[in-house]
Each structure stands twice: as structure tokens, then as C-alpha cells.
Amino acid sequence: MSITHPSFKASDGKPVSEVKFPKEGPPPITVKNLTMAYGTFVLMKDINFTVNHGDIFIIMGGSGSGKSTLLRHMLGLIEPAKGEVLYGDFNFTKAEPEQREEMLRQFGVLYQGGALWSSMTLAENVGLPLGEFTNLSPSEIRDVAALKLALVGLKGFEGYYPSQISGGMQKRAGLARAIALDPEILFFDEPSAGLDPISSRLLDDLILELRDNLGATVVVVTHELASIFAIGSNSVFLDAESKTVIANGDPKDLLKNCKDHRVRAFLTRGDEDKKDEKSARDHG
Numbered sequence: 001m002s003i004t005h006p007s008f009k010a011s012d013g014k015p016v017s018e019v020k021f022p023k024e025g026p027p028p029i030t031v032k033n034l035t036m037a038y039g040t041f042v043l044m045k046d047i048n049f050t051v052n053h054g055d056i057f058i059i060m061g062g063s064g065s066g067k068s069t070l071l072r073h074m075l076g077l078i079e080p081a082k083g084e085v086l087y088g089d090f091n092f093t094k095a096e097p098e099q100r101e102e103m104l105r106q107f108g109v110l111y112q113g114g115a116l117w118s119s120m121t122l123a124e125n126v127g128l129p130l131g132e133f134t135n136l137s138p139s140e141i142r143d144v145a146a147l148k149l150a151l152v153g154l155k156g157f158e159g160y161y162p163s164q165i166s167g168g169m170q171k172r173a174g175l176a177r178a179i180a181l182d183p184e185i186l187f188f189d190e191p192s193a194g195l196d197p198i199s200s201r202l203l204d205d206l207i208l209e210l211r212d213n214l215g216a217t218v219v220v221v222t223h224e225l226a227s228i229f230a231i232g233s234n235s236v237f238l239d240a241e242s243k244t245v246i247a248n249g250d251p252k253d254l255l256k257n258c259k260d261h262r263v264r265a266f267l268t269r270g271d272e273d274k275k276d277e278k279s280a281r282d283h284g
């Protein structure tokens with residue numbers, strides 16, 4: 001099924017869905033020697049990783065380790081203290097504001113707590129980026145917004161206001177807004193936070209579907225273990241204490257093979273630590 005509206009064009013006339021990141025090209029995202037700081041407070045040093053085509057790349061780590069901050073660096077909302085972020089061959093960190101803006105249009109973002117505008121209907125919320133970045137007519141915008149809402153299972157809810165739908169539905173509407181411009185790369189910060197396990201599972205399925213249907217690359221910040229294992233194909237683990245990345249790879253492989261006790265404790269919800277303590281007590 002094609003999800004791109006036939007007349008869906010960026011304001012310069014190029015189709016928005018034009019592939020900027022060819023599959024045979026360099027990795028869509030490279031983070032190189034990144035140091036993140038708020039003023040003189042250094043949060044993380046020497047972060048290095050690449051995100052490959054079609055990855056669902058998980059940024060994980062404890063609360064306050066800097067996951068959202070890393071995402072903000074990747075989106076140019078915070079400048080690196082050191083290092084750079086590249087999209088394909090494009091050095092995002094060194095680029096001019098207009099070039100960055102152009103690149104950001106290829107991205108869809110769902111921020112942590114990703115609020116919808118409460119005074120706008122779901123269709124108006126989803127239509128917002130279309131009005132801003134395309135030359136579609138109002139009726140075309142309504143059509144595309146309805147299509148995107150249908151993709152996330154919200155057909156028939158176009159005229160509802162955010163307060164009239166559940167939290168899980170709001171997350172999905174946020175997702176519909178993030179995919180409004182047919183992005184090449186999607187960024188989600190804690191998409192399933194606050195959802196019950198079933199809704200959370202459905203959202204994971206939806207993220208997998210969007211990756212497959214849009215051919216997009218997805219970056220997800222999350223500490224929901226079920227999601228990490230269900231959708232993650234690659235990951236980085238941020239450790240607040242050592243202030244750097246202490247594991248990188250498919251989360252399922254990390255669970256099997258990573259020896260670092262901090263990563264193991266996280267991926268097993270501390271169960272292994274508890275077992276170790278118990279066996280020390282039993283034998284001690």
C-alpha cells in the first residue's frame with residue numbers, strides 16, 4: 001500500500017519522500033566522539049555509534065543518564081560540547097541552519113510527553129506540519145491527515161480533541177503527526193511511557209509496521225524492557241556513573257553475551273543481582 005499522497009510535494013516541488021539515504025550509502029546516522037554537557041556539567045563523553053538502514057535503534061539507560069539529551073543533540077536542539085552527528089555523508093553539526101532545517105524535514109519526532117495541541121482536533125494536529133512544509137491545499141491536508149490517522153488505527157477520530165481520547169490513543173495520534181511528512185528517520189522518546197502492557201505492545205507492533213511500511217530508520221529512547229527486546233535491532237546503553245556508552249549492539253545479544261554487570265542488571269531488572277545476593281546468603 002502506498003502511503004504517500006500523489007500530490008504530496010515539499011514546497012520546493014520535490015517529493016518529500018524522495019530517498020535521501022540510499023540503502024547502499026553510508027549509515028543514515030553516525031554519532032562521533034560526542035561529549036554532551038549542560039554548561040560545565042559534563043553528562044556523557046566519547047559517545048560513538050552508527051545506526052544502520054532499517055534499524056530500530058534503542059537508546060537505553062537509567063533515568064537521568066542522558067537519553068533525552070542525546071536525542072536533543074541528534075536533532076540539533078543542543079550543540080555538542082565536542083564531537084559531531086552525521087546523517088549519511090551530511091555533517092549535521094557543522095551545517096548551516098538552513099541546511100539543518102532541510103534535513104530536519106526528513107525526520108519525524110515524538111518527544112517525551114509529546115503533547116498534542118489541546119485546542120486542535122486530531123486531524124488539525126496531524127495536518128500542522130503538512131500546512132507548514134508542503135503546498136497541499138486544505139482539503140488535501142485533511143485527506144493526508146485522515147490517511148495518517150487511519151495508519152495508526154484512529155480512523156473516524158479525525159474530529160476528536162486530545163482530551164476526548166485515551167492516553168494510548170494520544171500516543172498514536174502523536175505518531176501519526178510524526179509520520180505526516182513521510183520521514184526517512186523517526187525519533188521516539190519514551191513512546192510507551194504510561195501505557196498499560198497491552199497498549200504498549202500494540203504501540204510496539206505499530207512502530208515495527210511503520211518501519212516496514214515507510215522503509216524508515218527508527219531511533220527509540222526507552223527503558224521498557226519488553227519493548228527493547230520486542231523491537232530493538234541495535235542499541236546503546238548509557239551509563240551515568242562512568243559517563244559513557246558501556247554497551248552497543250542488539251539488545252537480545254547483549255542479554256545473552258554482555259558480561260558487564262550494570263548492563264545485565266538493567267536487562268534483567270536486577271534479577272541476577274538478587275539471585276547473586278541470595279546465593280551468597282545461602283552459602284555464606
Ligand SMILES: Nc1ncnc2c1ncn2[C@@H]1O[C@H](COP(=O)(O)OP(=O)(O)OP(=O)(O)O)[C@@H](O)[C@H]1O
Binds near residue numbers: 038068070
Ligand atoms: N535543560 C537542562 N539543563 C541542565 N541540566 C539538564 C537539563 N535537562 C536535563 N538535565 C540534566 O541532565 C541529566 C540527563 O537528563 P535527561 O533528561 O537527558 O535524562 P533521561 O535519561 O532522558 O532520563 P529519563 O529516563 O528520566 O527521561 C539529568 O541529570 C538532568 O538533570
Ligand SMILES: [Mg+2]
Binds near residue numbers: 068069112
Ligand atoms: Mg528522558
